[in-house]
Structure formats: C-alpha cells, structure tokens
Amino acid sequence: MVAILKILSPGILASLQDEGRQGYAGFGVPRSGAADSQSLQLGNALVGNAPFEAAIEFRFLGPKVVAAGGKMRLGLAGDVTAEHKRADSGDSISIKPWQSVTLDEGDVLSVDPLKNGATGYLTVEGGFDLVPVLDSYSTYARAKLGGVNGLPLQAGDTIKVRLPQPRDGLEKIVADSFSTTTQTIRVLAGPQDDYFSKNVIEKFTGEHYKVSSDVDRMGIRLEGPELEPLPEKGSDLISDGIVPGAIQVPGSGQPIILFVDCQTIGGYPKIGAVITSDLPLLGQLMPGTEIRFQLVSLEEAQAARKVRKSELERAISSIQDYFGEGVMDLKALYEVNLIDGVVDAGLSGHFPGHLEGGINEKN
Amino acid sequence: MDIRVLTLGDSAFTIEFPKLKGAIGARSVRALRGSIEQEVEEGRLPGVFDIISASRSLTVCLNPDLADYNQVTERVSVLAQMPLDAKGVNKELWILPACYEGEFAPDLDEVAQRSGLSVAEIIDIHSSTAYDIFLIGFLPGFAFMGELDARLQFPRRTSPRVRVPAGSVGIANEQTAVYPWESPGGWHLLARCPVPFFNNTWTQPSLLSAGGSVKFKPVTIEEYNDIKADLSAERIAPQSFLSREGES
Numbered sequence: 001m002v003a004i005l006k007i008l009s010p011g012i013l014a015s016l017q018d019e020g021r022q023g024y025a026g027f028g029v030p031r032s033g034a035a036d037s038q039s040l041q042l043g044n045a046l047v048g049n050a051p052f053e054a055a056i057e058f059r060f061l062g063p064k065v066v067a068a069g070g071k072m073r074l075g076l077a078g079d080v081t082a083e084h085k086r087a088d089s090g091d092s093i094s095i096k097p098w099q100s101v102t103l104d105e106g107d108v109l110s111v112d113p114l115k116n117g118a119t120g121y122l123t124v125e126g127g128f129d130l131v132p133v134l135d136s137y138s139t140y141a142r143a144k145l146g147g148v149n150g151l152p153l154q155a156g157d158t159i160k161v162r163l164p165q166p167r168d169g170l171e172k173i174v175a176d177s178f179s180t181t182t183q184t185i186r187v188l189a190g191p192q193d194d195y196f197s198k199n200v201i202e203k204f205t206g207e208h209y210k211v212s213s214d215v216d217r218m219g220i221r222l223e224g225p226e227l228e229p230l231p232e233k234g235s236d237l238i239s240d241g242i243v244p245g246a247i248q249v250p251g252s253g254q255p256i257i258l259f260v261d262c263q264t265i266g267g268y269p270k271i272g273a274v275i276t277s278d279l280p281l282l283g284q285l286m287p288g289t290e291i292r293f294q295l296v297s298l299e300e301a302q303a304a305r306k307v308r309k310s311e312l313e314r315a316i317s318s319i320q321d322y323f324g325e326g327v328m329d330l331k332a333l334y335e336v337n338l339i340d341g342v343v344d345a346g347l348s349g350h351f352p353g354h355l356e357g358g359i360n361e362k363n
Numbered sequence: 364m365d366i367r368v369l370t371l372g373d374s375a376f377t378i379e380f381p382k383l384k385g386a387i388g389a390r391s392v393r394a395l396r397g398s399i400e401q402e403v404e405e406g407r408l409p410g411v412f413d414i415i416s417a418s419r420s421l422t423v424c425l426n427p428d429l430a431d432y433n434q435v436t437e438r439v440s441v442l443a444q445m446p447l448d449a450k451g452v453n454k455e456l457w458i459l460p461a462c463y464e465g466e467f468a469p470d471l472d473e474v475a476q477r478s479g480l481s482v483a484e485i486i487d488i489h490s491s492t493a494y495d496i497f498l499i500g501f502l503p504g505f506a507f508m509g510e511l512d513a514r515l516q517f518p519r520r521t522s523p524r525v526r527v528p529a530g531s532v533g534i535a536n537e538q539t540a541v542y543p544w545e546s547p548g549g550w551h552l553l554a555r556c557p558v559p560f561f562n563n564t565w566t567q568p569s570l571l572s573a574g575g576s577v578k579f580k581p582v583t584i585e586e587y588n589d590i591k592a593d594l595s596a597e598r599i600a601p602q603s604f605l606s607r608e609g610e611s
Contacts, residue, residue, distance in 0.1 A: 025413040025424065026396075027561070027569040028500045133563050142544055143503040145563060191369030191377050238384070239500075241415035241422025243375045264415050265500040273372030276427055298432060301373035305427060 003070030003161040005124065007153050011061040011111065013216070015139035016130065016147040016159075019052035024134050025264045031244060032138035032146070032261055035059070035217060035283030036078070036119045038312055039180060043077025045316045046100050046172050047125035054130065054137035056122040056153065059217075062111020065122070067103035068158060073166035074109060075100045078120030078284075079180060082111045098174035099322060100125075102166055117180050117284040118215070126163030140261060176318035178311045180284040185257075185274055186296045186304060187247065191240070192269035195233040196249075203227065204271055205293050209255065213287040217261040220285055226253030229269060239267040245274035245282065247293075257282060277304040364391070366443045368436055369420075374427050376436055378443050379420035385510055385537070388419035389497040393574045394447040395421055399439060408435055416498045416573055418507065453574030456493060456607035459541075459556050461532050461579040462587035463489075467555035470520075474534070474551055478514055488512045489553060490579045494539060496571050504543035504561030504569040508577055511537050523549035530555045532579065554579065557591035558601050570601055 007014070017040070020033020034040040034057060041051040055077070056063065062080060076082055082095040087106030095101050095109070103109060114120060130137050133146045144150030148157050193201060209224035227249045229235050235251040242248070246258045248268040257274060258266070259282060274282060275296060285291065296304070369377040380391050396416055402408045410430025415422040425435055463471060463486045475482050494508035501507075511534055519535045524547060527533070531542045533550025542548060543560035556579070560570045571577065582590065593599045 022412040022424075024503075024568065025415045025422075026499065027503060027567075028505050029503045029568070031413075134568060142546065143561065143563075145503075188370050188372050191371050238417070238419055240377050240379070240417040240420045241371070241375070241500075243371060243422070243424060245372050263501050265417050265498070270371070273370070273375070275372060276374050298370075298373055302427065302432075305373070 001070050001164050003072045003164060004068045005072060005128075005159045005161060006066050006068035007063055007155055007157045007159075008066055008108065009064040009155055010153040010157075011058045011063040013059040014063045014153040015057055015141075016054050016128065016137050016153070017057040017139065018054040018137045020138050020260065021134050021136040021140070021145070025241075028264050029134060029143070029145070030140055030261050030264060032136070032140045032217075034121070034138075035260055036117075036121075036180060036280045037283075038178070038280035038308065039077045039119065039283070040121050040123075041312060042098070042174060042177065042315050043075045043121040043123040046075035046077065046098065046174060046319060047073055047123050048167070049123060049125065049127055053123065053127040055124070055128075058111065058120050058122070059114075059118055061113050062120060063122070063153065064108065064110040065103075066108045067105050069105060070161070071102065071104050071165045072161045072163070073100055073102045073125040073171075075123035075125070075172075076111070076120070077123060078114070079116040080111060080114055080120035082109055084109050093324075096173065098177045100171045100173070102171065118286050119283045124161050125166050126161060129160035129162045170321040170323065172319050173322035174315055174319050177315050180281065182278070182281045182284075183290065184292050184294050185281065186278050186301070187272035187274055187293050188298065188301055189272045189295055190270070191273075192237065193271055195229045195237075195269040196227060196271055197230055200227050200229075201271070201295075204255075205295055208290045208292055211285045211287050211289045211291065215285065215287055217259055219259050219262060220257040220282060222255050222257065222291075224254070227255060227271065228253050233269070235268060237267060237269055239265045242266040242270065243273065245276075245279050246270045247272050247274065259283075275301040275304060277301065277308040280308075364444055364447075366440060368440055371422060373432060375422055375424045376432075376439075377417075377420050377422045378439055380443075381419070383419045385418075386495045386497075389495060389573060391447055392416050392419065392421050392498070393453070395439075395443050396573075398442045398445070399423065402438070402442070408438060411435060415500065417500065418497045453496075453572060454607060455572070455575035455605060457571065457575065457577045457604050458580050458606045459558055459577055459604055460582040460587065460590050461490065461554040461556045462582050462584055463554040464584050467531075467584075467587070468553055470551040471553055474515065474517065474553065477517060480514060485515065485553070486581055488515060489534070489539070490581050493576045493578045496573050496575045496577060497538070498573050499569050499571065502542070502544050502546055504571070505540060506560070506569075506571040506573075506577070507538050507540055509538040511539050517551060519549035520551060523547055527552065528555070530557060532556050554581075555587065557587055557594060558604060559594065560601075562601075 139147030527548035
C-alpha cells in the first residue's frame with residue numbers, strides 16, 4: 001500500500017521546499033528553499049521528521065489536498081488553520097495552527113486563507129518520496145528544478161509519501177510556538193553602504209518602510225522615503241554576488257529585499273543585508289506591513305542567531321500529545337497529581353469517564 | 364594586489380579586486396576561486412558552502428553555525444593577496460552555432476543603424492572574436508562573456524523585454540551572452556543558439572565555465588533547425604561543440 005497525497009487546489013504559489021540548494025551558485029543556480037525556514041523546522045518536528053525534510057510551502061492562500069491513497073499524517077505549520085473533512089462520516093473538524101492531523105483515504109484537508117502571516121507549510125510524517133535535483137527537493141521553476149516536474153504544484157498533482165502509513169501514536173500540537181511576525185528587521189551594513197551618505201543611512205533606519213504588494217520568493221519590494229545614492233557613485237555598479245536578505249537600492253531609491261529565489265549576482269548597490277536570524281521573518285511579511293530596519297554589529301547578529309535557535313528548541317520541546325478540542329490532557333493531569341502527591345477527589349479527572357468539563361470549568 | 368572585503372550579512376562576504384576589470388579581473392577571480400575551493404576540499408574552511416564569481420569580485424557564502432566569520436574572512440583575504448596561481452587555467456574553446464537571421468535576430472537592424480555598420484559587418488564582427496567567459500551567474504548556466512568589439516557596445520535597452528526566448532544571443536555594453544532560459548531581459552538580441560547550456564543531470568550542470576572561451580559560428584535557419592533536431596534526438600551531444608579541451 002502506498003500513501004499518495006493529491007493536490008485538489010494548489011492555493012497561491014504552493015511549491016515543495018526544503019533547506020535549499022547549496023553549492024551551485026557558481027553555476028548561476030539560486031539557493032531557493034523555505035521562505036520561513038524556522039516554521040519549516042518546527043513543522044517537521046511536529047511529525048517527527050528531520051528539520052529540513054521537504055514540505056509543501058504555500059503563500060497567502062493555502063492548498064486543498066486529499067489522501068488519494070492510503071493514510072498519512074500531516075503537520076500544519078505556521079499561523080494557519082485548516083478544515084479536515086472526513087470521508088467516512090462526512091464530519092468537518094477544525095485544525096489549529098501547529099497541529100498534526102491524520103488523513104484516512106479520501107479525507108480532504110482544506111487550508112484556510114492566511115491571516116497573520118504570508119507563509120505556511122504542510123509537512124508529512126516520513127517525508128515525500130521525490131527525486132532530489134542538485135542535492136535538493138526545492139522547486140525553482142525558472143530552470144525547472146526540484147519539486148514535482150520542476151514546477152509549482154498544480155491541481156491534480158500527486159505526491160507519494162515515503163511511509164505506507166503513519167506510525168502509531170497520538171496527534172501532536174505545539175503548545176508554545178514562536179511569533180513569526182515582526183516590525184523590526186535587523187541588518188548588517190554593506191557591501192555598498194559607502195554608496196549612501198550618513199543622512200540617507202539614517203533615513204533607512206529611522207523611517208518606516210511599507211511592504212508593497214509586489215512580494216514573492218524572488219524579492220520583497222518596499223515603499224518609503226527614497227534612498228538616493230551619492231551623486232558620484234550612482235545606482236549602477238559592476239555586478240557582484242547577492243544572497244537572500246541583501247537589500248538592494250535601484251535607481252528609484254525604493255529598496256528591495258532580495259529573497260530565497262533571487263539571482264546569484266546583481267548590479268544595484270546593496271545598502272545592507274538582513275541577518276541570518278531574521279531571514280525567516282521575511283517569509284511572513286504581508287503586503288501593507290510597516291517595517292523598520294535596525295543596524296546591528298556582527299556580534300549582535302551572532303547573539304541574535306543563538307536566541308532564535310533557543311526559541312526554536314523551546315517550541316520543539318513544547319510539542320505534546322493532542323486529544324482534540326475540549327478533551328483533557330490525561331498525561332499532564334496525572335503528572336500534576338503525582339507531583340502534588342495529593343489526589344483531589346473533587347476533580348472530575350479523578351474518576352475515569354468524567355474527564356471532560358471539570359478542568360475546563362476550573363479554567 | 365589591492366583587495367576590499369565587503370560585508371554581506373553575517374553569512375556571506377564579498378572580496379573585491381577594485382582595480383581589475385575584463386579578462387584580467389576574470390582570471391584573478393578564477394584563480395582565487397581555485398585556491399578557496401582547494402582549502403574547502405582540504406577541510407581548512409569548514410562551513411563554506413558556496414562561492415559566487417563575479418567579474419572582479421567573489422562572494423563567499425558560509426554557514427555561521429559551522430564557520431567563524433572573521434576567521435574565514437581573514438583566511439580568504441590572505442589567499443587573495445597571494446600571487447595568482449597560473450596552473451589549472453581553463454583553455455576550453457567552444458565553437459557555438461548561432462543563427463543571425465529573421466525572428467532570431469530582432470535587434471540586428473537597430474544595432475546596424477546605431478553603429479553605422481551593415482548587418483553583414485555586425486555578424487562578422489560578433490562572430491570573429493573568441494570571447495572570454497567571465498562568469499556564470501544571473502540564471503543557471505548564463506555565461507557573461509567579453510570583451511565585445513567597441514563598435515558594438517551599447518547600453519542595455521531602455522525598456523527590457525518581458526520575454527526573451529531561451530537560446531537568444533544578446534549584447535550589452537562590453538559583454539555578450541546567451542540566455543539559457545526564457546526570462547525577462549534587456550540585452551540587444553542578435554542571434555539564436557540551439558545548444559542547451561544547463562542540465563542538472565550533467566556532472567557539471569553548466570555547459571560553460573568561467574575562464575574558458577566561446578566563439579560563435581554563423582549558421583542558416585536550416586542548419587540551426589538540423590542542429591536543434593540532432594541535439595534533441597541526442598544524435599549529437601552539446602559537449603561536441605568543444606573544439607579545444609580544458610586544463611593545461
């Protein structure tokens with residue numbers, strides 16, 4: 001028996017992504033990979049996968065999928081909700097953000113439109129059974145690399161799951177997830193900060209920039225005070241290397257944050273580059289959001305990376321069994337009683353069969 | 364040699380030879396790339412996972428969890444200031460068919476008008492130089508080559524085309540290139556080349572590599588179609604257009 005996930009509707013820009021393609025920039029191949037690598041890692045932890053197992057990334061509007069064959073467990077990552085329609089009973093169950101859900105054959109999962117972020121993931125326990133291209137499953141459509149046939153997911157696409165069926169065990173939920181939204185993006189100055197006067201750099205960090213509607217995996221265009229280069233420098237330079245997070249300032253003076261699918265070299269001056277710890281936040285920027293840039297040092301960037309890492313570790317360690325809406329967490333309840341050493345007979349949980357209600361009333 | 368080290372976030376930096384350009388710049392960048400790659404291979408630069416060559420600079424990408432940014436920067440700066448190793452210079456010469464006719468050459472007339480040359484002269488000038496491959500970048504397999512004859516040098520088109528077909532041979536400023544993929548683009552298009560430039564199943568996914576050279580050989584539309592058919596039926600391999608082999 002093979003478990004197969006079928007795309008009924010891809011939503012907007014759904015594609016398979018993992019950690020991205022490393023080591024091929026010298027051939028002009030963009031890095032690609034998850035727009036929010038932190039959410040991808042937590043979503044994979046939710047279903048017991050390695051951190052960068054390939055998952056379905058969706059932007060703004062989620063996909064609708066069906067378990068076309070077999071049974072599989074999916075993880076819903078990001079500030080995203082979904083509806084699980086059961087084939088046997090016809091019941092619809094609401095799925096919370098950061099929750100796993102098991103689809104029986106014929107069950108449909110419809111991801112709701114995203115409200116609080118731009119990017120979500122569907123991870124699958126055991127991972128998808130795909131062929132890596134240049135060491136990665138990430139989709140880069142322009143050169144038809146990775147994913148399913150090198151393209152974003154389309155209605156009717158089917159993807160095999162490596163596990164014939166989920167391992168035993170309860171559904172999981174992340175009890176204490178991290179925030180994926182932000183107003184402040186931290187930046188290291190350079191490589192061409194010398195193209196701008198001190199006043200312009202102050203404008204860059206002092207004023208707000210609005211995320212325009214032109215946001216995709218290649219770049220995030222911003223609107224705000226114009227950043228004019230020094231007249232003797234201009235806006236044209238001999239092209240040099242670019243990486244996701246670099247903030248380039250073309251002739252219009254409106255900055256563009258280059259993102260995961262960006263080309264490998266570019267000819268506009270780059271005033272700064274977003275630090276590694278804040279790259280996942282870029283994947284969640286919604287059009288219309290006001291952001292501010294803050295210049296930091298290399299040491300501060302390193303410290304921020306450690307904080308981000310411990311945040312992810314804390315979220316992963318908060319993953320716990322999930323019994324469903326309104327059902328009590330038995331294990332937690334027993335632990336509480338064990339630690340207290342006293343059994344509160346007044347607590348409905350003391351009597352099996354009377355679990356529901358009691359604690360909820362107390363809460 | 365003069366170098367500048369430029370910060371590109373906390374997981375990359377660019378090392379620039381500010382005084383170099385053209386073929387000499389490309390050669391220096393290639394030599395430095397070789398010595399960095401060797402250090403990486405020998406395990407002396409842990410965490411370095413990507414190197415991007417540009418025409419007079421090189422960008423080193425590192426995983427900050429595995430690499431010490433300052434140590435890598437220092438080591439690469441030392442390498443950049445060492446005398447360039449002439450060994451392993453790429454002597455590859457590719458002779459690539461190019462059809463300078465009809466719909467394959469949408470900007471030929473305009474370039475003729477602006478340069479005051481005849482169409483035949485432009486084809487002759489463009490196809491008589493063996494161009495140095497400066498770098499591969501922008502798109503997978505896209506080779507920046509030069510230098511173009513001064514008579515053919517014009518800035519990019521003021522409004523870029525939304526769709527440049529794959530295989531288009533373009534010129535802009537002192538460079539020429541072939542678009543390996545359909546993409547937007549602002550170069551003046553003179554011809555079409557039937558050869559594929561990138562395939563992820565090749566050992567080296569990009570047909571061309573920096574430091575080699577390319578000469579275009581004019582072909583008729585009929586010849587172009589034949590070559591294209593032979594390539595897609597795998598009767599000939601793209602590698603068969605290599606007329607002089609690599610390293611020496």
